[in-house]
Each structure stands twice: as C-alpha cells, then as structure tokens.
Amino acid sequence: MTLDFGVDELLPRARGGGVLKMGLAKLDESEWLQRDPDLVARAEGFAAYPEGIQLSPESEAPGAELTMMLGLSGGLPEAARAHHEDMCLLTLRPGEDQYRLVGAAVAWPSDWTPADKLGLPLRALHAPIQGYEEQLASGVDNFMAKLKPGAIYGRCNWFIAATGDKRWVAEPPEQAFAHVTPENAGETLFVRSERQTLRRLPQTGAILFTIGIYIAPFGELSQSNQQRLAAAVASLIEGEGDRRGAGAYAGALIGYANRREETS
Template sequence: MTLGFSVETLVPRARGSGSLRMGLTRLAERDWLQPDFDRAVRADAFDRRSDSVAMLPEGEAPGREAAAMIGTGGTLGDAARGVWEDLCVLTPGADGRYRLVGGAVAFPTDWRLSDKLGLALTDVHAPIHGYAEQLAAGVDHFMATLTPGMIFGRANWFVVPDPAPRWMPEGDPATRFAHVDADNAGETLFVRCERQTLRRLPETGAVLFTIGIHVAPLAALSDAVVARVGDAVATIGAGEHERRAAPHYAAALARYAARRQTRPEIAA
C-alpha cells in the first residue's frame, strides 16, 4: 500500500473525527520519502532560521545514521536539506519511554522544536486532546516493538488560511479567518497534510520520524475530499475543535462543501 504525496491522496488515509488512532500503513522503501521537491524552498527555510535544527548529545549518533541511510551523509541537519521531509530522532530513556532527542524541522505545524526537545512522546503530544487517554499506550508499544527494515506511514490534516509550508500562527484565530466565507472558501481555506513515517535505525536503535508537508486549497481538491474534510470538522471533539480554530471557519467550510455537492463547477 502507499499513502501518496498529495493532499488528495493523504486525506482519505487520515483520521477524520472520533477516537484517536495511529492509522498506520506499511510502506515499501520506494514509497518512503518524496522523490521530487523544491530544493531551493527547502534550503531557504533552513537558512532563514537557525533554530530549525537542535540536537541533544544522545541524538548525534542517530542523526548521523539517519543521514547515511537517506544517502546524504553528515548530520541530521544536512540530511533534512536533502529531502522534503522534516526529520526527528527518538530514543528510549531510562524509563523506556521514547524521547525526542534531535530534530531538523523547517516546516513545523504550530510547534517549536526547542519546546519539545528532550520530552517523552506523551509530553510532546500534550496539546492534542485525548492523546494521553486514547493513544499514548498504543504509540509507546509500537515504538518499543518496531523492527528494523519496516517502514510505517500515517497522515493527519489541518485546515488553515495560509498555503506556506511553515505554519506558526500568531494572534487571535478569529482574525486569521475573518476574511473567509462560503463564497471564497475554495481559495482562502487550505488543507495542510502531514505525511508522517516511522522506521527504526538498525545500528543505534533509535526511531526516525519524518514529517512531509503537503498543502492544497479546497478548490483544488475533489468533491469527495472536500466533503470528508467538512464532515470531520463538523464532528470533531470539542477540545480539538477549539485547538484547530474550527469555530472560526467551520460554518463557511460546511456551506462551501454543500455547494460543491450540487454545483461542482464552482471548484473549476
């Protein structure tokens, strides 16, 4: 199976609403990382922000191993310039819980590497409502039992008012979405997907976590995908509804999605 490398193919693979789940897909080596990408955009993102790369001492060796596996050599930061995906390495602490020990993250989705470095996975995911209760135990078990040579992928998505690969919103979400209405939602709302993969590094035993960002306006997506996103936003749990700023665009999205079902030409 494959996840593809576009919002259109990733959204159907991602959880919409309901209980949290990993939703993993087994990937072949050829489907691991995006084969073609804008290298200039990638390099510029790292050049602009020195805080995009951070490493604890215990992350140095896994970072070099990851770079060798990817084929760039050097450090984790070097490797992340040679692929579209952001790269993170995780190792188990004395308590067996996996911690984020290094990262090269040019395109974050509302998080800062400096805030997460050194934290266990449950703490890394603390802002996600329901993670500790519904998903933490399963993720910890998966991380502990992941076998070298196996690659797993998953996807998630967000609705945002900006197509930039780096998404670090500031200020009042009501202001960010104030310009959005049902008439312009196709051009002003964007679905931002994270294509995530996990694999164990055979020498150090660390886990390499990759995050590839893919963004598309609603107007560029099929009626089925727009309907799926609209339904998920309408039914997502209260805590996540707020975290994703959904109260500020959900009504416009729902009306736009409904129009697409009866007037598909508006996406043209």
C-alpha cells in the first residue's frame, strides 16, 4: 500500500515542517478510495452540514462523468455520499491557466467553508496557507496542467485539533487549547490527517480532488509518530505555526511525547 488509510499509517508520509512540498505518491486504482465506507456516518455528516454541497453549472458534466465512472447515477453529491471521501471538482476555463473549484461535496471540512471557495482559482483557494504562493503555487499549477487521465496521485497532511469531531471549525487557539497540559495532551489533543488524491476525468478533463478524513487522539499514536509530530511542531516555518495555533499547544504536545519516551 503506497498511501494507507488511518492517522498512524499516514503520518510517516506527511511533511514534517519546513519548506512546503506536494509530497505526491502515485497510486494504483485499488489504492484510490477507502473500501467499505461508513455510509451512515456520511449521511449524518451531510445532513448536519448541507451547506457542504456547493455546485456551479460547470460541475454538472464532470459530476455526471464521475458518478458513471463509479457505477452510480446523479452527480458529485451522490458520489461523495457513497464514499468515505469528500470530493471537489476543478476545471480550467478557456484562456485561463489556473484551475477553479466548480463543485464541492464536503461533509467534514478542515476549517474551511465550501461556499466561500466556490469559483476561486487555485492560488486564491490556498491564500491562507503561509508560503504557498512563494514555495508551491507554480509546482501545483504545472502538475495540474500535466496530469494525465488514468494516473492517480495521493498525498497527506496533518493538523492538531482540540476536538475529535470530523467537521472541524478551529476556535482561537488560546481558547481551544486552554485546557491542554503535558499530562493530559494524549487525551485532549487530536491529530487530524487528510488523505488527498488527484485524478483527471478522461471525458470532461476536470480534475477530481478527494479528501479522506482520519482522526486519532495524540496518545493513541505510535511512539515514533508522537516523536515525529513533536519534532514537526517545533520546526514549523514562520507564520505557518501561527496559522495552525501551534504556540498554544506545542509545549504540551512536546512535553507529553518526551514523558512517554522517557518512561518507555
């Protein structure tokens, strides 16, 4: 398995800090989407967050192509409800060189609002990410332009949250992590990883971006992953740590990881 499913399995493949990188792995068809999704959880997620479905007219044709490819009928929402992964469609308008978000079916967003992003080009979509424009934007644009139908690529990331809820809306860090200490960080800090994939639909040429959400309490991770995250939190690039609220939880996370290593 090139890019497995689950936080402990994904973390060794995620960027640890420093310069932003896409960190792509080429996937086989069998590795694309999670098998045996919890469809009850998916239905509950969309019922609780109906505004997670945002569709423009440009999403209609690729949405229909996607569902046909998956052996379903309907459009993008039906595809996302039938799988573990949230799904987004991006298309390239004539005369433009950046793909735009034209459809989203997202039950479990990681601190973003699909309605605010619909219609935006890639660079505007990623504007909140410190360093994206300088370090990653050109590489992403080139990758998207060259992506061939049939090829599937995946990557993963991580966030530290103060909740295990699948739909995550970040609170001010000083408030969200006020209760976290080196003693309780294993139970009060949650590691959230997105397993993301990209593939081009052959008929419409749209690009499908999938986001599989996996969450685990920090204390349930392997010791090696706890140490990996402790090192990563300490080395986040300037500005990115602020965006992630690292200053409010870093001491507790690192302290917990070090205490566990000392007692192992």
